[in-house]
Amino acid sequence: MMETVSPQPAVEFDRVSLHFEEKTVLREVSFRLESGETKVILGPTGSGKSILLKLTMGLLKPNSGRIFVCGQQITGLSDEQMFPVRQQVGMVFQEGALFDSLTVAENVGYVFERMPQVGAEEAERRVREALRFVELEHTLELYPSELSGGMRRRVAIARALVSQPRIMLYDSPTAGLDPITATRIMTLLVKQRDATRVSSLLVTHRVQDAFWMAVHYYDPRQEKLLPVSQDGLRRDTRTRIVVLREGEFAFHGTVAEMAAQRDPYLQKFLF
Amino acid sequence: MLGLVNDFAKERVLAAQEFTELSARAFQNIFRSPHYLQDTIVQMDRIGFGSLPIVVLTGFFTGAVLALQMSKTLTTFGETSLTGQLVMLSLVRELGPVLTSLMVAGRNSSGIASELGSMVVSEQIDAMRALGTDPSKKLVTPRLIATVVMLPMLTIISDFVGLLGGFVTSFFIIRLNPSQYWYSAYHALAFEDIFQGLLKPFVFAFIVALVGCYYGLTTRGGTEGVGRSTTQAVVAASVLILVSDFFLTKILLWLLD
Numbered sequence: 001m002m003e004t005v006s007p008q009p010a011v012e013f014d015r016v017s018l019h020f021e022e023k024t025v026l027r028e029v030s031f032r033l034e035s036g037e038t039k040v041i042l043g044p045t046g047s048g049k050s051i052l053l054k055l056t057m058g059l060l061k062p063n064s065g066r067i068f069v070c071g072q073q074i075t076g077l078s079d080e081q082m083f084p085v086r087q088q089v090g091m092v093f094q095e096g097a098l099f100d101s102l103t104v105a106e107n108v109g110y111v112f113e114r115m116p117q118v119g120a121e122e123a124e125r126r127v128r129e130a131l132r133f134v135e136l137e138h139t140l141e142l143y144p145s146e147l148s149g150g151m152r153r154r155v156a157i158a159r160a161l162v163s164q165p166r167i168m169l170y171d172s173p174t175a176g177l178d179p180i181t182a183t184r185i186m187t188l189l190v191k192q193r194d195a196t197r198v199s200s201l202l203v204t205h206r207v208q209d210a211f212w213m214a215v216h217y218y219d220p221r222q223e224k225l226l227p228v229s230q231d232g233l234r235r236d237t238r239t240r241i242v243v244l245r246e247g248e249f250a251f252h253g254t255v256a257e258m259a260a261q262r263d264p265y266l267q268k269f270l271f
Numbered sequence: 272m273l274g275l276v277n278d279f280a281k282e283r284v285l286a287a288q289e290f291t292e293l294s295a296r297a298f299q300n301i302f303r304s305p306h307y308l309q310d311t312i313v314q315m316d317r318i319g320f321g322s323l324p325i326v327v328l329t330g331f332f333t334g335a336v337l338a339l340q341m342s343k344t345l346t347t348f349g350e351t352s353l354t355g356q357l358v359m360l361s362l363v364r365e366l367g368p369v370l371t372s373l374m375v376a377g378r379n380s381s382g383i384a385s386e387l388g389s390m391v392v393s394e395q396i397d398a399m400r401a402l403g404t405d406p407s408k409k410l411v412t413p414r415l416i417a418t419v420v421m422l423p424m425l426t427i428i429s430d431f432v433g434l435l436g437g438f439v440t441s442f443f444i445i446r447l448n449p450s451q452y453w454y455s456a457y458h459a460l461a462f463e464d465i466f467q468g469l470l471k472p473f474v475f476a477f478i479v480a481l482v483g484c485y486y487g488l489t490t491r492g493g494t495e496g497v498g499r500s501t502t503q504a505v506v507a508a509s510v511l512i513l514v515s516d517f518f519l520t521k522i523l524l525w526l527l528d
């Protein structure tokens with residue numbers, strides 16, 4: 001895989017701080033998510049991982065600092081002004097956050113309600129395509145309550161990618177799932193990364209998810225995931241790891257760099 | 272101690288500010304697209320038609336018991352023929368709007384708060400915003416319009432059923448002549464009474480819908496928080512209805528005089 005660094009990052013945080021009353025959630029956080037890059041954000045519960053995604057989506061406003069999404073500063077934008085920016089970002093929420101009262105097809109096609117330029121037929125075709133990608137085309141008419149936890153996450157992935165976003169945000173997509181289902185979800189994430197070359201921020205507390213993203217790639221010919229060093233060629237999956245500790249970055253680098261760290265805090269994630 | 276009072280006061284002022292902002296936004300949304308007509312109709316069905324059984328029952332028995340109480344007092348003066356008049360005026364001016372609104376608040380403010388609260392804790396509201404939908408347009412305004420349209424209608428039904436309840440008591444228990452009951456009831460009614468009786472539910476509808484939405488959308492703390500919001504919504508809506516009824520009556524009496 002060729003590494004191309006675009007001058008305009010997909011997401012950029014510039015000294016972003018956020019406080020909830022007296023508690024500091026993020027302190028002067030700065031980073032760039034380059035186009036086509038994946039950052040896996042690791043950290044314990046309450047370290048501010050999910051907050052980072054909500055700030056990127058404009059669902060929360062920082063107390064100080066600037067956030068850029070696709071080159072546009074979003075910190076001062078209203079919800080209405082955010083709409084064109086959000087169309088370029090797909091977000092998978094922690095528990096899926098599917099709308100209970102809508103069917104799977106309605107959930108996935110929900111975004112087209114605000115996109116009159118996409119006709120009904122085109123919307124239906126894209127909904128089917130997105131559901132086919134997550135292998136759930138047969139659930140079109142079912143309600144979220146009729147699906148298993150893993151299926152709900154997959155529908156949430158389909159809903160996030162149906163508008164063909166440039167950036168994907170995943171908030172703990174494997175949390176609370178059994179290992180087989182979690183692997184299936186991670187396979188979808190790698191497939192999505194390599195098939196569309198989207199930039200991604202993946203929040204997780206499972207270090208194995210970070211390793212899975214970093215050391216696998218999707219081979220479209222064989223239609224399966226393969227290890228990056230499968231045929232002697234070392235492919236760059238453009239996956240970097242970020243470890244959050246009490247609202248600050250404790251580590252930022254590759255999987256190999258992380259594995260070489262001797263910091264006791266980082267060691268806790270590895271072993 | 273002073274710090275605690277200070278924090279409590281700040282919290283209340285902030286809540287009042289948030290409530291005012293939500294109300295203003297919900298009202299402005301009526302004139303801004305997109306309009307969610309289908310959601311409004313669904314809410315009309317849930318709030319209006321869904322509340323019909325309790326409103327009819329409340330109205331009927333309120334009218335029936337009013338007639339019973341009034342007749343007892345009126346017998347002392349030998350004026351039982353005025354039972355219809357008293358039932359009519361009490362119902363149309365006061366009991367119809369207030370009791371109907373309290374019933375609808377108990378049923379719908381809680382329902383709205385728990386529904387929206389569940390959506391908040393399961394991140395559905397965030398997902399809605401992320402997908403480009405303004406929750407105040409999609410969730411608050413349809414509920415507000417539906418309540419404003421349906422509550423006055425429910426009050427009219429409740430008034431009529433209450434009058435019927437009063438008649439049943441008057442005819443079967445007090446043994447009053449039916450024409451006497453209906454004649455005194457009909458002739459007691461003036462424009463001012465109808466105006467009062469319909470303006471009140473119109474105002475109370477804002478309280479029922481907006482209080483439910485406010486507590487729902489400000490839910491914090493998982494499923495326990497949803498339960499807390501639901502209870503708070505019913506208490507706040509009921510108290511606000513009763514307090515505003517006093518001031519509204521005072522203003523209306525002053526204006527109509």
